[in-house]
Amino acid sequence: MSNTSENPKPSSSSAKMTLKTSDNELFEVEEAVAMKFCTVKQYFEDEKDSDVAARGSTTVIPLPNVHSAVLATLISYGKKLPQSNAVADNHEEEETKKKERKKYEQGLLKNLMPGELLDLISAANYLDFKEGLEFFNQALADHIQNKSVEYVRKFFGIKNDYEPHEEEKYREEYAWAFEGVDED
Amino acid sequence: MMPYIPQELITEILARLPVKSLIRFLCVCKEWYALITDSDFIKLHLKSSIETNRDRTLILNEDEFSPPLRYFSAVQFSKDNQFRKTFEIYKPLQNWVISDYCDGLVCLHKGYEKLEVAIWNPLVRKYRKLPIEPIEEPSSFSSAIRFSHLAFGHDPRNDDYKVLRVTEFYMADSMEFEVKVYSMRSNSWKKIDEQWPNKEICCQKLLALNGDVYWLAADRVVKDLESILAFNLATEKLRLYETPVPPDDDQFTCLDVLGGFLCYIVNDYLNSDVYLMKKNGVESSWTQIFKIKQHVVCRDFEYFRTLMFSTNGKKVLLEEHQECGHTNLIWYDIEKKRCYRVKNRSFPYVFMVATCIGSLLLLDGDNVIDPRQKKNKGKRKRN
Numbered sequence: 001m002s003n004t005s006e007n008p009k010p011s012s013s014s015a016k017m018t019l020k021t022s023d024n025e026l027f028e029v030e031e032a033v034a035m036k037f038c039t040v041k042q043y044f045e046d047e048k049d050s051d052v053a054a055r056g057s058t059t060v061i062p063l064p065n066v067h068s069a070v071l072a073t074l075i076s077y078g079k080k081l082p083q084s085n086a087v088a089d090n091h092e093e094e095e096t097k098k099k100e101r102k103k104y105e106q107g108l109l110k111n112l113m114p115g116e117l118l119d120l121i122s123a124a125n126y127l128d129f130k131e132g133l134e135f136f137n138q139a140l141a142d143h144i145q146n147k148s149v150e151y152v153r154k155f156f157g158i159k160n161d162y163e164p165h166e167e168e169k170y171r172e173e174y175a176w177a178f179e180g181v182d183e184d
Numbered sequence: 185m186m187p188y189i190p191q192e193l194i195t196e197i198l199a200r201l202p203v204k205s206l207i208r209f210l211c212v213c214k215e216w217y218a219l220i221t222d223s224d225f226i227k228l229h230l231k232s233s234i235e236t237n238r239d240r241t242l243i244l245n246e247d248e249f250s251p252p253l254r255y256f257s258a259v260q261f262s263k264d265n266q267f268r269k270t271f272e273i274y275k276p277l278q279n280w281v282i283s284d285y286c287d288g289l290v291c292l293h294k295g296y297e298k299l300e301v302a303i304w305n306p307l308v309r310k311y312r313k314l315p316i317e318p319i320e321e322p323s324s325f326s327s328a329i330r331f332s333h334l335a336f337g338h339d340p341r342n343d344d345y346k347v348l349r350v351t352e353f354y355m356a357d358s359m360e361f362e363v364k365v366y367s368m369r370s371n372s373w374k375k376i377d378e379q380w381p382n383k384e385i386c387c388q389k390l391l392a393l394n395g396d397v398y399w400l401a402a403d404r405v406v407k408d409l410e411s412i413l414a415f416n417l418a419t420e421k422l423r424l425y426e427t428p429v430p431p432d433d434d435q436f437t438c439l440d441v442l443g444g445f446l447c448y449i450v451n452d453y454l455n456s457d458v459y460l461m462k463k464n465g466v467e468s469s470w471t472q473i474f475k476i477k478q479h480v481v482c483r484d485f486e487y488f489r490t491l492m493f494s495t496n497g498k499k500v501l502l503e504e505h506q507e508c509g510h511t512n513l514i515w516y517d518i519e520k521k522r523c524y525r526v527k528n529r530s531f532p533y534v535f536m537v538a539t540c541i542g543s544l545l546l547l548d549g550d551n552v553i554d555p556r557q558k559k560n561k562g563k564r565k566r567n
Binding site for chain 2 (some may be wrong): 121138142148159
């Protein structure tokens with residue numbers, strides 16, 4: 001969905017918005033999806049209030065904190081969410097869509113490097129993308145759930161500020177919590 | 185370059201973890217220790233556990249007639265409505281019995297008079313014995329027969345966990361009560377001087393729900409009049425509720441909690457009707473949610489308890505007590521009106537279920553040391 005032209009054509013049917021990432025890539029996104037990023041929504045609404053930008057004109061919303069690869073994933077996830085303006089589906093359609101989304105989510109997580117999760121969470125937080133944050137927070141929790149203390153420290157870049165004897169005391173007291181943990 | 189993750193996000197992520205992971209991560213660094221043991225975080229984590237059924241564990245409490253065992257049998261319930269393999273949980277205090285449970289904490293007692301009480305978090309392996317509070321016999325009731333009942337619940341107004349002990353005294357035609365409440369915050373008991381109505385407690389246990397303790401009471405003057413009494417843990421006042429239907433002589437009634445609502449069950453030889461008080465404290469909100477016909481269950485059951493809804497709310501888990509004594513766990517599908525027995529050979533023959541959920545409460549309690557754990561000390565690999 002990357003579009004490097006400086007003046008994207010305004011679409012007549014569904015309104016589109018252009019988002020510009022930290023690495024200067026432009027993404028043309030449907031308004032319905034972009035509005036799930038509350039930061040973008042806020043920016044758009046602020047722009048609307050000031051007479052400068054009108055609908056369909058070339059507003060490019062800068063996202064200096066988000067890299068293109070990350071935005072692409074978030075947009076892709078946003079598209080798969082039930083759209084707020086969509087017609088209500090019947091029960092069967094809803095179930096099918098749910099299954100499709102689950103499959104998509106599983107596929108998405110499979111292809112992600114654990115480190116990318118942190119970037120996605122950071123970006124979703126910046127964009128105030130609630131559903132994305134919810135999903136990726138859960139994915140990260142699932143990922144670290146059975147990991148060792150050392151792995152978690154390395155993953156989050158945390159320095160161990162315990163004295164060796166303090167840490168040893170914990171490991172003794174809660175020995176049961178350290179059993180069955182994934183190998184690093 | 186590591187992206188910056190603000191503390192609120194770390195909190196959000198950690199709140200989605202099971203208890204075992206969080207206990208382990210206490211030693212990641214001092215900041216994480218402070219975060220995980222913070223009382224607001226513990227509340228947030230508990231709420232999240234309840235919403236997602238995380239660490240949902242059923243303790244199969246064997247009755248007092250079974251040979252005394254050192255371990256409880258327990259089984260974990262997963263999000264997709266499946267029971268995992270049974271495992272064993274070491275009893276913190278041998279020969280103590282489970283009386284009640286709430287928010288991942290289990291209340292235990294010892295002795296008929298229930299003077300010795302303890303609170304235990306099985307998933308965190310911590311417990312605390314309560315100070316012993318004697319029963320004060322009312323004057324002129326020296327040779328009275330007495331029964332003590334315990335309930336354990338959360339008082340949301342004071343954010344405190346409390347134990348309620350109600351002792352009934354019977355002598356000739358007279359009846360008296362002694363009521364005491366223990367507060368976990370103050371670690372002390374206090375006597376309640378409320379005037380109690382002339383009604384007998386007529387059910388096996390008291391139930392704590394949303395800051396109130398409920399029980400079924402039979403009027404001592406008006407025959408067959410059954411009411412529901414509610415004692416509020418914050419205001420320490422009693423309230424009377426009408427039952428949704430007045431039961432007949434040959435019907436057996438009991439009170440339970442289901443899905444966070446007060447539940448009233450009426451059993452007779454043909455049907456069991458289950459009512460839910462859909463709005464807490466509102467009598468008119470009693471709603472019949474289902475009726476099980478005896479023949480659907482295919483065997484004679486004496487009574488059942490409602491344990492919990494399935495994750496999608498379409499089924500109810502019942503603890504069925506048969507006349508022959510055997511206990512079964514049964515899923516009842518509300519829509520299809522069918523029962524499915526949970527087949528598990530490692531369940532005890534007779535048991536009562538105490539439900540636990542992932543909770544970090546009582547982290548400052550005493551450790552429960554499983555002797556089997558001690559044996560493995562030397563063989564453990566560092567990780």
